[in-house]
Amino acid sequence: MDPVIIAGAGPVGLALALALARQQVPSVVLDEGSGVTPEGSRTTVLRGDTTAFLAHLGYTRVTADGRDWSAWRTLRRNRELLHLELAPGEALHLPHHRLLRGLRDAVSATPLVQLVPESAVLELEQDESGVTVRTEQTWWRGSHLVACDGPRSTVRRQLRLRFPGRAAADHYAVATVRTDLPFPGEARLHRDPPHSPHSREVTARPLPDGVWRLDWRLPARQPGLSPDALVEQVRATLSLWNDGAVPRYELIAAADWTVQQRLATRFQVDRVFLAGDAAHLLGAVGMQNLDEGLRDAANLAWKLALVWHACAPERLLTTYQQERRSAVISRLRSADQAMPLLQPTTALLEARRTLLSGSLRRNAGLLSDGNLGTGRLGAPPAYPGRGRVGLSPALPPTAPGVLVPDLPVVTVDGTRERLRDRLGRGFLVLLVAPGTQVWASEHWLGAGLMPQLTAVTEDLPVPAELLVTEGYPGAPAHTVLLVRPDGHLVAAVPGSRPEELHRLADRARGGAQDLPVPRRDREPLTAGQS
Template identity: 30%
Template sequence: MELNSVKEKLVSVHTDVLIVGAGPTGLALGVDLARRGVDALVVERGAGLAPGSRGKGIQPRTLEDEIRAAGGDYPIGLIWQDGERVTERSMFDPAEDGEAGSPFGEPWMVPQWRTQEILHARLTELGGRVVFDREVTALHQDEDGVSVHFASGEGAGTVRARYVVAADGGRSAVRRAVGIAMTGAGADGSGVVAPDPILVGDVRISGLDRDHWHLFPPRGDGDGFMAVCPLAGTEYFQVVAGFLAGTTVDASPEGVRKVVAARSHLPADAVTEVRWVSDFRPRAALADRFRAGRVFLAGDAAHIHSPAGGQGLNTSVQDAYNLGWKLGAVLRGEAPESLLDTYEEERRPVAAEMLGLSTKIHRGEARRGRETRQLGLGYRGSALAVETRGDVPQEALRAGDRAPDAAVDGVRLFDVFRGPHWTLLAVGTDAEPPALPGVRTARIGSDERYGTGVFLVRPDGYVGWAGTDPKDLQEYAAQVGLSVA
């Protein structure tokens, strides 16, 4: 897909929300705000969208948004030894039937660069835009908004926004500008999950089938592991190779070819194209805060993960989905500004949990299984989770939990929930839901996942309020920007 980089002057631009960073987080937030009619601008330091498949796994919780057509199932792992096929193994623990009320039980592979293309196209379709070659150099905020200044030259200028979202990665310039520190989640407190560097690249390679994730264990001569995974929906493979601490990694096309030849039975010229290559040391770190006044942190700017387990990109996109509807409600004057305080309240504990999980998987202390699918994450402790039924068991669906899917009379609840709206769902009750502006109403018979009651489902798919008498909704509705008619 051809993507034309937008080049426009930002001498003095005013917008409601400035999103810094055009990775999956920034683009997803831009899409969500655009479909809510919020004036938002995405700016990106680079000349275009990032090219690599840094994150290639979309977990079921994120798949409940639309991206299925661009990817495919993860292949089975195939272990090689001295040029011979040794054994096969599943790379993930299988999902249980109907696990957690989602039609998507397993992770879905979509290269990150493809995810970004899809989000960028959707943003453009909705009338949004991304301005490239814009590097943040300074930021000043006051009671009314934030002024963000960009580097001199063609990209110079200032954007004045009511709110700013830092989605500019682990080395976030915006996070540094507002003085928010990150605390390492590594055992030594440094945030280094492992001191061993890793090389990753997207390549065309001959001599390996596309039905397997090819695994080459260390040979014992000082080399590390290598994995070669076909990238679904493309003609490329992702090569990942580990090195011993202190090794200087040759992150060049020729370096990739040398690694493939040294660690497999393939010759160097089997790598016929290197589309992208990079090297890194796995880190894990969490921002001390997710908000400083009118500036919010999201994605890698707020939490840096080891790639093990596929948690970084998915946690980041869910940040955007959580923040988008709240910004929209406040900017439209429907909800009090205090609603935005719940972003950090809800997302920081989730990020901390996912950081711990991805670190354990990286170190071989846990497998990719139920937790990595993120379907059990919720916000029961949030100020926005109001449970008014007094006799509901802890294991049952409660306010703060993800609203599960169900097929009722040929209609899927996920189809009812899909969109930027709230949904008021009456289950197994004759109670008449009140009329709420902008809220879709639905009624189904008793369902084992929901039990009986009335459920107000948030735009991001979580149960906000649960009860038996819809008349008790008034106070909650005012808190989140829904006025009872």
């Protein structure tokens, strides 16, 4: 079968290629650039689920390339409104060029991915069996095409899909600075800082190697700061946090950043899909579009893999648009509701500063959600089915569609790992069995429900692996959980119920009763494959 063609070699396109390779699906990544990744002011904040996603794809330096935040603090003038201590992995901040280099290194070690530089998509055609793409050099044939080619996506224009939204939802002056600040490792948002000449809001986010990213919010339609004004703003901000003295600093890069909020009218046209910036743009009130792009890749990869391996019908792919577009709509709606509370700009609201101060105090937690990837503005979505979307933290851990927590697990060969390390190769059948962390595996691997569950797992209509865990939140002993390859829960059932597990797995792959049942000796997806 032809490989999957991916247009665009940014983080989402490269992550998708790695996710497909993890499931033994070859891909061709068409990169319109030369492959050189220069340094700059662009950075990204990854949440726990997206950091784990990149790590199990083979990006081994993801935590080394980034900086974990130890805390988040929100201030107004000289008063603290909110202070949150953060655990390692809750918010990982890394430079964009390091992220790209790490993903390219992982791709170069994967023979199933062909990365083709200087190959911008010029036109495409599709038929019942595949997609044909033309670049300047040649034609490419693929089973499917995924457009990860950014906000000016050529593929989206070729499909004549609209990309409506707001052209200037937010506006920032951005600088990356190497300096010492008296709160190392802490990220903060400071509203109405004293002696700030050009902005009423600044956010400081630590990066590795003593570097900080500073974002000053500007009026949406105001021109960007001049070089002299930017230096004045840098010095005023640094002195604010250093008892009035400007510490030694190095200005590494600067940029003017206008945040757009846009959503493609469709994420799928037959065998062509949109993902990442080609499908959506969101970044107001601290939200991170890359988080949603990586969730696109995680959601689409396993569905493409099942279809590519003839383990599911093409109709499974329609659930990608149902789930992901609905999730982004929910996020954009939450941002639209939050912005009037958090970022008032009209003259009338400006006149009511006392009222606004109280509003900010009440909504300081909401303001942190976008920056930390929590709540309505950032928490991982849940996919309960039928196009509905919820928030994983707002639902019970056993609710269908939630993102499962990362837990210690034991494989059938006795290997002890983390649950998220096993994601991305096939479905997981997870048995809750207290005592597995105490007793040696030889005492229980062949006892109780294990023999029956081993047989059930092998006979499921999807590639699957059996795991055991000591406990799962909200699930009593002997509960069996069926988990999708992207980590979202299909269902939790009491005990071993072969017919029900088969029905649930069949529904999760698109309800294809007439497709052959894949066996591990036919389509192996083992731990050694990548």
